[in-house]
Amino acid sequence: MKAAPFDYSRAADIDEACAWLAADEGARVIAGGQTLVPMMVMRLARPTRLIDINRIVALSYIRSDGDGVAIGATTRQCVVERDPLVGSKIPLLARAIPNIGHAATRARGTIGGSLANADPAAELPLVAVTLDAVLNYRAGGETAEIPAREFFIGPMITSLPAGGCLVGARFPVWPGGRIGVGFHEVNARRSDFAFVSAAVQVELGSDGKCKRIAIGVGAATDFPMRLESAEQQLTGSALDAKAVDAALREALADVDTLEDLHASAEYRRRAAISLASRAVADALAQAHGKTAHAH
Amino acid sequence: MRIELNVNGTVHEIDVEPRTTLLDCLRDLLDLKGAHAGCEHGVCGACTVLFDGVAVRSCLMFAAQAAGTPITTIEGVTPGPGELSPIQDAFCETHGTQCGYCTPAMILVAHALLADNPEPTRDQIVDAISGNICRCTGYAQIVEAIALAAERLRGANRPRSFNK
Numbered sequence: 001m002k003a004a005p006f007d008y009s010r011a012a013d014i015d016e017a018c019a020w021l022a023a024d025e026g027a028r029v030i031a032g033g034q035t036l037v038p039m040m041v042m043r044l045a046r047p048t049r050l051i052d053i054n055r056i057v058a059l060s061y062i063r064s065d066g067d068g069v070a071i072g073a074t075t076r077q078c079v080v081e082r083d084p085l086v087g088s089k090i091p092l093l094a095r096a097i098p099n100i101g102h103a104a105t106r107a108r109g110t111i112g113g114s115l116a117n118a119d120p121a122a123e124l125p126l127v128a129v130t131l132d133a134v135l136n137y138r139a140g141g142e143t144a145e146i147p148a149r150e151f152f153i154g155p156m157i158t159s160l161p162a163g164g165c166l167v168g169a170r171f172p173v174w175p176g177g178r179i180g181v182g183f184h185e186v187n188a189r190r191s192d193f194a195f196v197s198a199a200v201q202v203e204l205g206s207d208g209k210c211k212r213i214a215i216g217v218g219a220a221t222d223f224p225m226r227l228e229s230a231e232q233q234l235t236g237s238a239l240d241a242k243a244v245d246a247a248l249r250e251a252l253a254d255v256d257t258l259e260d261l262h263a264s265a266e267y268r269r270r271a272a273i274s275l276a277s278r279a280v281a282d283a284l285a286q287a288h289g290k291t292a293h294a295h
Numbered sequence: 296m297r298i299e300l301n302v303n304g305t306v307h308e309i310d311v312e313p314r315t316t317l318l319d320c321l322r323d324l325l326d327l328k329g330a331h332a333g334c335e336h337g338v339c340g341a342c343t344v345l346f347d348g349v350a351v352r353s354c355l356m357f358a359a360q361a362a363g364t365p366i367t368t369i370e371g372v373t374p375g376p377g378e379l380s381p382i383q384d385a386f387c388e389t390h391g392t393q394c395g396y397c398t399p400a401m402i403l404v405a406h407a408l409l410a411d412n413p414e415p416t417r418d419q420i421v422d423a424i425s426g427n428i429c430r431c432t433g434y435a436q437i438v439e440a441i442a443l444a445a446e447r448l449r450g451a452n453r454p455r456s457f458n459k
Contacts, residue, residue, distance in 0.1 A: 001334075001335035001336060002314065002316075002319075003314040003316075004314070005312065005313070005314055006313055006314060007313060008296065008313035008357065008359050010359075030360075033355055033356060033357075033360075034337060034352075034355055037316075037336075037337065037354075037355045037356070037357075038336040038337050038355065040314075041316075041335060041336050041354075042336060050313065050357075052359075052360055054360065078349075101426070102340075102425055102426025103350065103404075103407075103422075103423060103426060104340065104343060104350045104351055104352055104404070104426045105337065105352065105355070105426065107346070107349045107350065107351050108346075108351050108352075108355065108356065190425055191425065191426065
């Protein structure tokens with residue numbers, strides 16, 4: 001269980017990291033290393049050079065950014081987990097993070113690392129897709145953006161160009177006070193990779209009906225997906241359990257869910273429906289609770 | 296490559312390969328055998344050390360990355376030679392150690408937990424050690440040990456009248 005030999009370079013800034021990345025096809029960026037290092041010691045990954053971006057101070061931040069919250073690529077998951085701005089403005093992210101690994105892996109694991117790794121079962125890509133986050137990257141001295149829904153294109157595959165390095169992600173904040181979130185996943189043991197996961201954010205109007213809803217499902221397909229048809233059907237409704245269940249069933253009916261040793265395709269479809277409906281129920285209860293609280 | 300590693304308050308100047316993990320560096324180069332090599336790919340937690348006071352897996356970090364940051368291993372938590380920390384004491388008293396393989400990591404996780412949260416609930420203790428596997432399955436006594444240590448540490452340095 002020892003990694004194959006490699007060269008190690010610590011980047012002083014993002015452009016230095018990109019230049020090294022562009023110069024060596026076998027080079028990989030290391031952020032928290034909580035996925036890359038296991039891959040390396042199992043010799044599933046054999047980078048020729050590791051470009052360490054952990055000490056680039058400019059990549060670690062959480063700040064308000066217009067109508068969103070911007071989070072730097074090397075910001076530790078444990079920092080985001082406890083951040084008050086994240087807790088109040090992007091509650092779905094705060095709700096999902098405790099499901100990532102353990103405290104000891106969240107202490108090193110980063111936001112950008114998990115997004116760039118693009119594991120279909122990972123929590124952060126699912127939240128990014130559900131909230132329509134926008135990912136920023138640097139390549140060839142230029143900064144560019146990719147919407148989360150265009151970033152994840154396959155299992156562990158992203159549309160990040162070769163030689164590009166993630167700089168951060170911007171999560172839009174939904175305006176309005178009556179927001180509720182829900183997040184559920186099923187796995188063999190706490191912290192293990194999810195067989196299926198579901199993330200939901202709801203906004204209620206003053207009439208108590210659903211003004212806006214985003215429903216995301218992870219680990220069921222090659223990359224996180226949105227259940228757009230269900231979102232459209234449920235907008236304007238009271239989100240009663242029967243209607244939610246029917247909309248989710250319909251949205252997932254033709255989805256080609258993954259099948260592996262852990263779970264059959266049919267199990268994943270059923271679990272996705274159950275977890276998403278629980279997440280909608282949680283989000284609804286939370287949003288209703290906010291009304292009661294306000295009175 | 297030559298690095299400076301700050302372990303238990305002592306700075307060591309050592310030569311490592313880039314691929315040397317912090318765990319292997321501690322055990323093989325600094326002869327600190329308290330961080331244990333279990334799975335060596337981040338699953339079992341036996342290699343836990345405190346990195347700037349926070350519990351991390353030393354098998355998932357290369358030694359070169361750790362240069363310059365204070366690291367505490369189990370060897371660094373005792374108040375003096377032949378003495379035990381209150382958490383170590385509690386593990387002895389409640390039989391929180393069985394074969395001992397997971398013990399240093401469990402104790403360091405408990406240190407990190409109690410430094411952050413002096414009054415953890417049972418659920419919070421269970422959550423804190425959920426990343427550490429005890430193959431003897433002695434979890435009940437480990438949870439008991441951490442709860443006992445928390446209680447004692449809360450009572451320490453307080454007027455006696457506060458300790459009911």
